[in-house]
Amino acid sequence: MAKKSRFLLISGGILVLVFVLVYVGVSLTSNLGKSTVQVTAEEAAKRLNKLYSNISVTTEALVKGQIDVDPIDVAASLPDISKFPVTVTNTTNNFVEIFSSTEKSGSGVDGWLTEVATEFNKANISIDGKPVSVKVRNIASGTAADYIKYGKYVPDAFTPSNELWGEMVKASGVKTQLVSKRLVGNVPGIVIAKAKYDDLVKTHGAVNVKTVTEAIANNEFSMGYTDPFASSTGLNFLITALNTFDSSNILGEKAVQGFEQFQTNVPFIASTTIQMRDAAKSGMLDGFVLEYQTYANAADLKGGYVFTPFGVRHDSPLYALGELPKAKLDIIKKFAEFVAQDKYQASAKEKGFNNLEDYKSELPVVDGSLLSSAQKLWKEKKNGNKPIAAVFVADVSGSMAGEPLSRLKESLLKGQKYLGRDNSIGLVSYSSAVSINLPIGKYNTNQQSMFVGAVNSLQASGGTATFDAIVVAMKLLQDELAVNPNQKPLIFVLSDGETNEGNSLKSIKGLIEKYAVPIYTVGYNANIEALQNISSINEAASINADTDDVVYKIGNLFNVQM
Numbered sequence: 001m002a003k004k005s006r007f008l009l010i011s012g013g014i015l016v017l018v019f020v021l022v023y024v025g026v027s028l029t030s031n032l033g034k035s036t037v038q039v040t041a042e043e044a045a046k047r048l049n050k051l052y053s054n055i056s057v058t059t060e061a062l063v064k065g066q067i068d069v070d071p072i073d074v075a076a077s078l079p080d081i082s083k084f085p086v087t088v089t090n091t092t093n094n095f096v097e098i099f100s101s102t103e104k105s106g107s108g109v110d111g112w113l114t115e116v117a118t119e120f121n122k123a124n125i126s127i128d129g130k131p132v133s134v135k136v137r138n139i140a141s142g143t144a145a146d147y148i149k150y151g152k153y154v155p156d157a158f159t160p161s162n163e164l165w166g167e168m169v170k171a172s173g174v175k176t177q178l179v180s181k182r183l184v185g186n187v188p189g190i191v192i193a194k195a196k197y198d199d200l201v202k203t204h205g206a207v208n209v210k211t212v213t214e215a216i217a218n219n220e221f222s223m224g225y226t227d228p229f230a231s232s233t234g235l236n237f238l239i240t241a242l243n244t245f246d247s248s249n250i251l252g253e254k255a256v257q258g259f260e261q262f263q264t265n266v267p268f269i270a271s272t273t274i275q276m277r278d279a280a281k282s283g284m285l286d287g288f289v290l291e292y293q294t295y296a297n298a299a300d301l302k303g304g305y306v307f308t309p310f311g312v313r314h315d316s317p318l319y320a321l322g323e324l325p326k327a328k329l330d331i332i333k334k335f336a337e338f339v340a341q342d343k344y345q346a347s348a349k350e351k352g353f354n355n356l357e358d359y360k361s362e363l364p365v366v367d368g369s370l371l372s373s374a375q376k377l378w379k380e381k382k383n384g385n386k387p388i389a390a391v392f393v394a395d396v397s398g399s400m401a402g403e404p405l406s407r408l409k410e411s412l413l414k415g416q417k418y419l420g421r422d423n424s425i426g427l428v429s430y431s432s433a434v435s436i437n438l439p440i441g442k443y444n445t446n447q448q449s450m451f452v453g454a455v456n457s458l459q460a461s462g463g464t465a466t467f468d469a470i471v472v473a474m475k476l477l478q479d480e481l482a483v484n485p486n487q488k489p490l491i492f493v494l495s496d497g498e499t500n501e502g503n504s505l506k507s508i509k510g511l512i513e514k515y516a517v518p519i520y521t522v523g524y525n526a527n528i529e530a531l532q533n534i535s536s537i538n539e540a541a542s543i544n545a546d547t548d549d550v551v552y553k554i555g556n557l558f559n560v561q562m
Contacts, residue, residue, distance in 0.1 A: 044514045045478070051503065051511070052475045055468045056433040065452030067445065072417045075150035077552040081137070088117040088136035094127075096156035096331045097135045099144040101232065103161065104184060104316060105136050109297045109351045112184060113159070113316075114138075116344045120335060132331045141165045142230035148174055154321055157332045159183055161232035161291070161314045163365045164239070171368025175322055177329075180336040182315035184345070185354040188233045189309040191295060192287035196221065197306040209237075209310045209362070210244045212287070217262045223287045224268035224276050227560045228378055231273070232314060233289045238378055239371065240311035243363050250366070251373055260381050269382065271541045271560050284539060296352035312361045379420075379559065388423040388561070389440060389480050389487040391473040393466075394458060395495035395524075397431040401460040404524040408494050411522070411554040412455045418558035419443050424487065426476055427454045430469035431462030432501050440480045465502030466495055470534075474515060490561060491519045493534065497527030505533060512537050520561065522554055 087105050090097075104113040113136060121133040139147075141160035147153045149172035157179070160166060170176040190212055192200070197207060200221065204211040215221035226234035242250040245258030268285060270276035276288050291314055295307050320332050338344075348354050366374075394408060419425060425447065426440035437454035441447045470491065477489040499505075512519065518540035521531035528544050535542040543553050 040514065044511060047511055048471070048475055048478065048515075051471045051508065055465075055471060055502070057436065057472055058433065059436045059439075060454070060457075062438065062450050063453035063457055064449045065454075065456050067449050067452055068413075068417075072555070074146055074555075075152045077414060077555050078147060078150070078152045079552055081147065081153045084137055084139040084143075086135060087111075087114045087138045088121065088134060090133040090135040091121045092131045092133040094130045094327065094331070095133045095135055096328050096335070097137060098157040098159060098318075098332075098335075099139050099148070099155045100136050100159050101141045101144075101161040101316065102138055103186070103291060103293055104159075104353075105138040109293075112344075112348050112351045112353060113339070115347070116339050117335075119344075120338050123338070125334060125338075127327065127330050127334060130327075132334065134331070134335055140230060141232045142227075142235070145169055148172070148321065156322075156324060156328050157318060157320055157335075159316050159318045161186065161316060162188075162236060162312050163315075163317050164235055164312060164371055165232065166317055166319050167365055167368035168371050169319070169321070169368070171372065177320040178317060179320050179329075179332050180318040180340075183318055183336065183339050184316050184348045185357060186314040186316065187292045187309045187356045187359050188236050188311055188314055189290060189292055189295065189307045190223070190237075190287050191290045191301060191305045191307055194304055194306055196286040197308075207306075207308050209240050212308075213241050213244050213258075213262050216265050217258070219265050221286050222265075222267055222284070224266070224270055224285045225289045226270050226273060226276055227556065229375055229559060230271075230556060233273075233291055235371070235375070236311040236314075237289050238374055239366055240362060242374060242377075247363075251370065251377060256377065256381065259377070263382055264386070268539070269560055271557055275539070275541045292355055293352035296355060309356055309359045310362060312363065312365060313359065383420075383422075383488065386486055386488050388420070388490055389425075389477060389484070390419075390423065390490040390492060391426045391428055391440065391476055393469045393473050393491060393493045393495075394427065394429040394437075394455075395431075395464065395466065395469075395493075396429045396458050396460045396462075397464040397496075397498075398461050399464065399496050399498055400524065404496055405458065405460045407524055409455050409458060411551050412494070413452060414551050415554040415558045416448065416451060418555055424480065424484075425451065426473075426480075427451060428469055428473050428476070429458055430465055430472075431460070432465055433462075434465065434469045434472045436472065436476070440476055463501040464495075464499050466493065466499040466534075467505060467508050468502035469493075470512070470519065471503060471508060474511065474517060477517060478515070489515075489517045491517055492522065492557075493519060493531070494522045494524065495526065495531065496524050497521075497530040499530070509537060518561075520557060522557070 100113050103110050117134050117136045125132055145165045145168055148169050200207045216223055225237045228235040228238040242255045246252050246255035295301055318336050320329055421443055424440050424442050427438040429435045429437050438450055473491045516538055518538045519534050520540045521535045521542045523531045523544050532542040
C-alpha cells in the first residue's frame, strides 16, 4: 500500500513538472522572433482589452446639432479683467494703469517692477502741481495683447516682455507710442543639457538657433518650446526659426518647408513655461526655451544646463496706448525716467535682469501683421504631417450638475472652433458607467455637427468612474491608430476631479505610461491635485478652470495642442 502511494505521489509530481515545462515552453516560444517592444505592446493590448471588457460601456445614438460658422470671437472668451491681479494700486486720482508682463510685476524675484512702482507712488511726484501715481496689473504679454487688440480692455500703458507684442498691438489699429525702448534688460534663450550642448559643439562647431534647428530637423536633438500665441519666448523662437530658414522672406516657401521639416521632429509644445520645465526635469527634452532672468533664479538648471541666447531681446519696452491726454502721457514718461535710475537698475540685476548685456538682437523687430501671419502658419503646420486623434472625456456625474456642467458644455462648444479640420475627434462621457457619445472621426462639418449634438445632450447624475472612462478613451484611440497609424493620440479629461467608482489611477497608471498618451485635464470647481496627478504621467497640462475664464483657457489649450 505504501509503495502504491509513493508511486502515485511520484507520478503526480512528474505530471505537474511536465505541465509546468510545457506551459513555460509555450510561453517562451510564443514570443520567439518578437522584439521586447512587440511583446510589451501585446501585453499592454491584452491588459487594455481585459480592463475594457469589465467596464459597462454604452454607445449612444448620434444626434446632430446646429454648428456655429461664425469666426472665433477672442474678445468674448476673455474673462473680466479683474481676473488679473493689480499688484500696485494707485495712490492719487491722477494716475495711469499699466499692463505689465508677469516676470517683473509679481512678487519675490519676479517683483522688480512691483517694487519700483510702489516706490514711485511713495515719492510724492507731482506734474503741473498735481500729485501722480501708477497702477500696475500683472498679466502675461500675449494675454494682455489680446485684451488690447480686440478692445476688451485697453489700459493707458503696456510693458510686455519684448517689442513683438507692441508691433502686433500697433498692427491691430490701436494707437501705440513707444515711450521707452527698455525698462529693464532680459534675453530669451535655449537652455540645453550640458552633455548635449557639448555634442552639438562637436558636431556643428557652434550652438545657435540655426545649428539647433538643423539638429532638430535631422532628429539629433529633442527640444520643446512654448505657445507663440501666448508666450513671449515662444513667439520669439518661432520668428527666429523661420528667419534661419529664409531671412529674406520668413513666410516664403523655403521658410515654410524648413519649418515643416523642423516641426516634424519637435516632440513637445508647452502651454506654459512651468509645464515645459516639468517635461525637462523628466529627461524628456535635451533643451527648451526660457528667459535668462528665470534661468538665473533656477538653481536646479544652472549647474547642468547651458544658456544660449537667441532672437529679439526682451528689454520690457513701455508703450502709451490710445488717444491719451497730455497729463497721462506725462505720467508715463515720468515713470519711465524713474525706473531708469541706477539704484533700481541695480536691484533689477539682483533679481536676474540686466545680464548678458553684450547680446544684440539677431533680427530686427518684425512688423505686427507679419507676426500674426506667422502665428497662423504655426497653427496650420505645427503638427507636421501627423494629425491629431483626440478623445474628449466629459464628467457627467451628479457632482457636475448645474454650473460646472453648463461651463463644461460652453467651453467645449466654443473651444471646438480651435480643433482643426485635419484632426479626428471623439467624445466619451461618464458617471457610474461610460458612454461613447461620438466615435472618433475626421473633424469635418458632419462630425462637428454630431459633436455639438453630443455635447448638448449631456446630463449629470450618478457616481464618478473617471479611470474607467480613460480606459475607454484609450481603447478608442488604439483602435483608431490600428487603422490610421500616422496620428498623434491625445485625451482631454473635463471633470471636478473626484473619483468614487471603478478603476483607480494606480490600476491603470502603467497602461497610461506604456501607451504614452498625453492626458490633458480641465478642472471645474475641482480637486486639482487629483487631475494634476493624471496629467503629470505623460507631461500634459492641467488647467484649473473656474467659472470666469474656462472658455479662454480651454481655447488656448486646444489652440496649442490641436
